[in-house]
Structures are given as structure tokens and as C-alpha cells.
Amino acid sequence: MTATVGLFGFFGLLMLLRIPVAISLTMSCAVFLALSGFNLYMIPQRMFTSLDSTTLMAIPGFVFAGAIMAKGGIAKYLINALRCWLGHLPGGLAVVAIFACALFAAISGSSPATAAAIGSIMIPAMVDAGYDKKYSMGLVAAAGTLGILIPPSVPMIIYGTVSESSIGKLFTAGIIPGIMLTLILMVSAVVRAKIGNHGREEKVPLADRWKPSLKAIWAALLPVVILGGIYGGIVTPTEASVLAAVYAIIVSVFIYRELSWTEFKKVAMDTVNTTGMIFLIIAGAMIFGMYLTNEQIPQKITAMITDSNLSYWGFLVIISLVFFVLGTFLEAVAIILITLPLLMPVFQALNINIYHFAVIMVINLEIAMITPPVGLNLFVVSSIGKSKLGDVVKGVFPFIGLMIIGMIITMIFPKISLFLVDLMK
Numbered sequence: 165m166t167a168t169v170g171l172f173g174f175f176g177l178l179m180l181l182r183i184p185v186a187i188s189l190t191m192s193c194a195v196f197l198a199l200s201g202f203n204l205y206m207i208p209q210r211m212f213t214s215l216d217s218t219t220l221m222a223i224p225g226f227v228f229a230g231a232i233m234a235k236g237g238i239a240k241y242l243i244n245a246l247r248c249w250l251g252h253l254p255g256g257l258a259v260v261a262i263f264a265c266a267l268f269a270a271i272s273g274s275s276p277a278t279a280a281a282i283g284s285i286m287i288p289a290m291v292d293a294g295y296d297k298k299y300s301m302g303l304v305a306a307a308g309t310l311g312i313l314i315p316p317s318v319p320m321i322i323y324g325t326v327s328e329s330s331i332g333k334l335f336t337a338g339i340i341p342g343i344m345l346t347l348i349l350m351v352s353a354v355v356r357a358k359i360g361n362h363g364r365e366e367k368v369p370l371a372d373r374w375k376p377s378l379k380a381i382w383a384a385l386l387p388v389v390i391l392g393g394i395y396g397g398i399v400t401p402t403e404a405s406v407l408a409a410v411y412a413i414i415v416s417v418f419i420y421r422e423l424s425w426t427e428f429k430k431v432a433m434d435t436v437n438t439t440g441m442i443f444l445i446i447a448g449a450m451i452f453g454m455y456l457t458n459e460q461i462p463q464k465i466t467a468m469i470t471d472s473n474l475s476y477w478g479f480l481v482i483i484s485l486v487f488f489v490l491g492t493f494l495e496a497v498a499i500i501l502i503t504l505p506l507l508m509p510v511f512q513a514l515n516i517n518i519y520h521f522a523v524i525m526v527i528n529l530e531i532a533m534i535t536p537p538v539g540l541n542l543f544v545v546s547s548i549g550k551s552k553l554g555d556v557v558k559g560v561f562p563f564i565g566l567m568i569i570g571m572i573i574t575m576i577f578p579k580i581s582l583f584l585v586d587l588m589k
Contacts, residue, residue, distance in 0.1 A: 168461055171196045185498045186444035193451040202458055207451055214450035215443055218402055219325050224439040225405025226316050229412045230272025231431040234281035236416020236423040238383040242267055243285050245373075245380035252367035255357030257293050258303055259350050261286040265307035266346045269314040270387035271408065273321075275496075275533050279308025279541045283548045299356075301549045302534075302559025305541040306567065307349055309530035312496060314342035316390060316401065316408075319496050319529055322446070323522050326504045331401045332394055333588060337519040337581045338526065344580060345527070345570045352566055382415045442497050449501030456505055476514055480575050483507065484528055491532020495540060499529060523581040527571040534560045534567075 171192050178188035190211075198204055233239055246260045253259060261282060268278045283304040290300040312319045315335030324331040390408050393399040399407060416423040423431075455461075474482075490499050504525075511521050533541045536557050546556045574580050 167196055167200065168459060171455065184441075184444075185494065186441070186448045189445070189448035189498070189502070190451050193448070193455045197451070197455055197458065200458060202454075206454070210450050210454055211447040214447050217325060218400075219321060219331060220443070220446070222316070222321050222331075222402040222405040223318055223442055224435060225402065225409050226273035226318060226321075227277070227438050228431070228435040229405065229408035230268075230274050230277035230281075230311075231434055232409065232412040232416055232423065232428075233268070233271055233383075233386070234277055235427050235431055236412065237420035238271075238386070238412065238415060239264070239268055239281040240285060240422075241376070241380040241420065242383045243282065244376045245384075247289075248368045248373040248376050253354075255353040255355075257286065257290045257295065258300075258353035258357060261290065261300075261304055262307045262346060262349045262353060265304070265310050266314060266342070267384070267387065269310040269312075269342070270316075270391065271412075272311055273316040273318045275309045275311040275530070276540050276544045278311035279304055279544045280548065282308065283545050287545070287549050296559075297549065297551065298555050298559035300559070301545045301551060301556045302561070302563055303349070303353065304548075305534050305539075305545040305556060305560050306563030307346075308541050308544070309533045309567070310342055310346060312533070313338045313345065313523070313526050313530060315339060316394075316404065317526065318442070319500055319526055320522065321401065322442075322497055322500050323504065323525065325446075326449075326501065327508060327518055327522075329518050329522075333519055333585050334522050335391075335394065335401070336584045336588060337523050339584055340580050341523050341527065341570070341574050344573070345530075345567065348566050348570050349563070352562075382419055386411060386415075445498050445501060449498075449505075452502060453505050461506065474514075476516065477575075479510065479514055479516070480524065484524070484571065484575075487525065487528035488531065488535070491529065491535045491539070494532075496529040496532060499532065500525070517578065517582060519585050520578045520581045523574055524571065527567065527574060531564060531567050531571070534564060 174195065175188055175192040178192060179185070194204065194207060197207070243260065243264050246263055247257070250256050250260050250263065264282045264286065265278050268281055272278055272281070283301075287297075287300050287304055291297050311317075315338050317335065317338060320334040320338060321331055323329070324334050386408065389411055390404050393407060394401055394404050413423070486503070487499065490503070494502070512518070533539050536542060536553070542553060542556050542560065546553045549556065
């Protein structure tokens with residue numbers, strides 16, 4: 165265990181030197197494997213083998229589809245339709261922002277993409293309607309995190325790959341908890357609007373609501389195409405990601421006609437950058453897994469926890485605190501890949517359902533997305549709102565509390581995660 169402590173210390177030092185996570189993880193593991201006499205020729209082989217997976221090909225597909233939708237008018241027309249139907253209600257614009265994030269989450273699988281696409285439209289609109297700017301930015305940052313819980317979800321794909329569990333069941337496990345968190349955020353928005361007596365738009369006549377609704381129908385059909393295809397057994401998650409990307413291109417280029425060739429090239433470049441980062445972390449995590457296996461770390465930790473008689477609840481509380489700390493300086497994919505190989509033997513020994521644990525883990529990662537100093541959604545919203553990071557942090561704190569409440573409810577009632585999964589058996 166002393167060598168492992170040294171590895172994490174070296175990894176932390178490299179991170180403090182601002183070396184990317186993937187390189188820091190690979191370097192630290194390679195150094196300590198070398199010190200243990202391990203054959204380093206196996207490292208490149210294992211790195212390439214870790215990426216030779218059909219399931220992982222879903223990641224660039226969903227990332228690309230999400231980026232296309234953000235630039236191609238799909239998010240804009242969804243929001244226009246929602247504003248016609250909900251904008252006149254108490255907290256209408258806040259509810260629209262949350263609902264739009266939930267719908268976009270059912271398309272993109274990415275929290276930063278969801279926050280960027282919806283925030284660029286809704287933050288200025290909410291400020292113009294009298295909402296406090298800090299609150300508006302905090303709400304979009306928090307609602308944007310739904311992108312990794314409501315299926316499809318890139319972190320769920322990573323989780324399924326590492327744990328060798330069904331991606332379809334993982335997606336299913338996130339549906340009810342995602343709806344629950346969406347409702348929690350919506351209720352808080354309505355209550356705040358009633359107390360502050362603001363946030364309403366003029367009521368749109370019923371006859372004038374149909375045109376924007378019909379315009380948005382192509383965008384609204386996308387979640388149906390993706391999730392219907394997966395749960396109907398028509399396509400695999402990987403095939404669904406390609407279908408989503410193709411559908412998004414057709415709608416953005418030929419129907420909405422809002423995606424230029426210049427923007428398309430930028431979207432493609434952003435997709436390559438994001439996917440490259442994720443895949444490098446996956447390859448680095450494989451080397452970390454080699455080190456853990458070589459040192460028999462999972463077995464030692466399992467024995468330690470078993471000997472300490474740690475309860476089901478004690479484990480979930482402690483691991484949630486660990487995720488909270490890790491989320492302050494690591495991003496979601498890195499947290500999954502570093503911790504899951506260590507934790508799987510433990511939660512299996514405690515008879516914690518693998519799909520229920522996935523949802524708890526992802527909700528923790530949602531909180532990590534809005535936790536300073538490295539919460540990705542904070543930086544995205546800060547850039548969109550052209551405000552200081554500190555202002556976004558002040559606005560997001562109440563929502564961190566709400567999401568913790570949602571996580572606790574999910575822990576106490578496992579059926580929230582497992583009800584639909586059990587129906588699939």
C-alpha cells in the first residue's frame with residue numbers, strides 16, 4: 165500500500181504542475197510499474213487494446229451529435245416552442261431552461277454541451293425578464309448536468325465498459341432519477357419565482373403556439389429516435405450514436421438550414437478534441453488497472469472494508485464524500501476510470517446493485533460538474549454569461565444542495581433506479 169500512496173502522491177504532483185490528467189495518470193503508473201519490475205513493453209499494447217471496443221465508438225457519435233445540435237438550430241427551436249407553452253407561468257423562463265436542458269440531455273449525453281447550447285439562449289432571456297444573473301447562470305449550470313444522467317450518457321457508457329454491464333440497462337436506470345432531479349429543479353424555480361414575483365412572459369395566444377411547435381417537431385423527435393431505437397432493440401447504443409449524428413446533420417443542414425460548412429468544420433474539430441481527451445484518459449486508466457491488479461489493491465481494499473464491518477449506508481456516505489472531493493479537481497470520466505476498478509469488488513461484496521450504484525455515482529459526478537474550482541459547467545456558463553467564475557459559483561450553491569437532496573432520495577429508495585431495469589429482465 166505504501167507504493168500506492170506514493171503513486172497517488174506523484175499523480176497529484178503532476179496534476180499540480182498542470183499536466184493533463186491522461187498523461188499524469190499514465191506517467192505515474194508507468195513509473196511505479198517500472199519500480200516493481202513490471203514488463204513495460206506491455207503498456208503500449210494494453211493502451212491500444214483498451215480502446216479496441218465497439219461500445220466506446222458511441223462516445224464520438226453522441227459528442228458529435230450534441231455539438232451539431234448546439235450549432236444547427238435544434239436547441240433554439242426547442243426553446244422557442246417551450247417558451248410559447250410555459251413562458252407565461254410563474255418562473256416560466258426558469259422552467260423552460262430546465263425543461264430544455266432535460267430534453268437536450270436526452271439527445272447529447274454531455275453536460276457541458278447541454279449547458280452551452282441552452283445557456284447561450286436562456287441566460288440572456290432570463291436576465292432580460294428580470295431574473296438575477298447569478299441565479300440564471302447557476303440554474304443553467306445545474307440543469308446542464310442532467311446531460312450525463314438522462315440517457316444517452318457518455319459517463320454511463322464508460323461505466324458500462326469498465327464494469328462490463330449492459331449499456332441499455334444503465335441508460336434505463338438513469339431515466340426516473342433524471343426525471344426526479346428535473347422536477348426538483350423545476351419546483352424550486354416556481355417557488356422562487358412566486359416569492360420574488362418575477363419571471364413571467366406575456367401569454368402567447370393558443371393559435372400562435374402551433375407554428376413554433378411544428379418547427380420544433382424535428383428536434384423533439386430526436387430523443388424518440390435515439391431511445392426508441394435502443395429500447396426497441398432496433399439499434400445498439402453505438403449504432404444509435406451514429407443515427408443521432410446523421411439525423412442531427414440532416415435536420416440542421418437541410419431542414420433548419422442553420423449549419424454552415426465553416427461551423428461544421430469547427431464542430432468536427434471540437435468533437436475530435438473532446439473524444440481524444442476521453443480516449444487518452446481511458447488508455448491511461450487501463451495502465452492504472454494494470455498497476456492495481458499487479459499490486460492486488462482491490463482485494464486488499466475489499467478485505468479491509470470487510471474486516472471493518474462497514475455497512476451499506478456507511479459505504480455509500482463515505483464514497484459520496486470521496487466523489488465530492490475528487491470532483492473538485494478531476495472531471496467525470498477520470499473519476500469513473502480511476503475509482504470504479506477499486507470500488508467494484510467492494511460494492512459487490514456489500515450486495516449493492518451495479519446499476520443502482522451507477523446512478524449514485526453519476527449524480528455525484530453531476531455535482532462535481534458544478535463544484536469549484538474545476539467544475540466544467542462553471543467554466544462553460546461563465547464564458548457564456550461573460551461573468552466572473554465567482555459569480556457563477558455563488559449562483560450555483562443552492563442547486564448543489566438540491567442535487568444532494570436528490571442523491572440522498574436515490575440512495576434511500578433504490579427502486580427509483582431499478583424499477584425500469586427490473587422490467588427489462
